[in-house]
Amino acid sequence: EVQLLESGGGLVQPGGSLRLSCAASGLIFSSYVMNWVRQAPGKGLEWVSGISGSDGSAYYADSVKGRFTISRDNSKNTLYLQMNSLRAEDTAIYYCAKGGSTVTTGLFDYWGQGTLVTVSS
Amino acid sequence: DIVMTQSPDSLAVSLGERATINCKSSQSVLYSSNNKNYFAWYQQKPGQPPKLLIYWASTRQSGVPDRFSGSGSETDFTLTISSLQAEDVAVYYCQQYYNIPRTFGQGTRVEIK
Numbered sequence: 207e208v209q210l211l212e213s214g215g216g217l218v219q220p221g222g223s224l225r226l227s228c229a230a231s232g233l234i235f236s237s238y239v240m241n242w243v244r245q246a247p248g249k250g251l252e253w254v255s256g257i258s259g260s261d262g263s264a265y266y267a268d269s270v271k272g273r274f275t276i277s278r279d280n281s282k283n284t285l286y287l288q289m290n291s292l293r294a295e296d297t298a299i300y301y302c303a304k305g306g307s308t309v310t311t312g313l314f315d316y317w318g319q320g321t322l323v324t325v326s327s
Numbered sequence: 328d329i330v331m332t333q334s335p336d337s338l339a340v341s342l343g344e345r346a347t348i349n350c351k352s353s354q355s356v357l358y359s360s361n362n363k364n365y366f367a368w369y370q371q372k373p374g375q376p377p378k379l380l381i382y383w384a385s386t387r388q389s390g391v392p393d394r395f396s397g398s399g400s401e402t403d404f405t406l407t408i409s410s411l412q413a414e415d416v417a418v419y420y421c422q423q424y425y426n427i428p429r430t431f432g433q434g435t436r437v438e439i440k
């Protein structure tokens with residue numbers, strides 16, 4: 207059974223940084239695209255970033271490009287999101303979501319429970 | 328970016344009745360080379376992460392009850408719950424994966440009348 211467990215969320219001041227992690231199990235981690243999707247309180251879903259399993263190609267939403275960096279360690283079955291220059295509008299639950307085996311199959315078939323990031327002074 | 332627009336924003340349906348949610352994309356998500364629509368539906372219950380229901384516009388994810396069905400092509404899609412059950416109370420989202428950025432509809436809240 208595929209399991210995704212996020213960690214690293216918390217309260218951070220505007221302009222600060224945070225690093226999220228997602229530990230994956232029950233799958234051949236390196237074979238799949240992995241993603242971060244966020245949900246602001248009471249709002250809808252927003253795809254943030256994705257990274258391919260094979261060559262590590264990374265993709266970002268315009269809203270986070272230049273501030274967030276996605277990475278993965280296939281030896282540890284772990285996905286990361288380094289978030290810098292955080293803004294109040296980055297406040298959200300951040301979900302780790304498994305994608306398909308290629309970037310073109312961009313659906314999300316397994317999701318973690320999410321980790322809450324709050325950006326406030 | 329492809330804009331996904333769902334309708335209605337919310338609906339209330341009696342138990343056992345049909346619920347229908349629509350989603351329109353701002354451009355076609357049909358990839359002509361393989362004739363597949365790069366389109367999915369998700370269900371999100373309160374306090375839970377989203378769950379994949381339907382992909383390729385009409386393929387049910389494993390374990391999803393057959394009262395859920397997806398239809399449509401190119402820019403217009405529909406999610407139908409043929410006989411609403413109490414456990415179907417949730418917010419439903421559509422999503423395109425035709426290109427990056429992946430984009431979602433704003434969500435449709437389904438309640439019991």
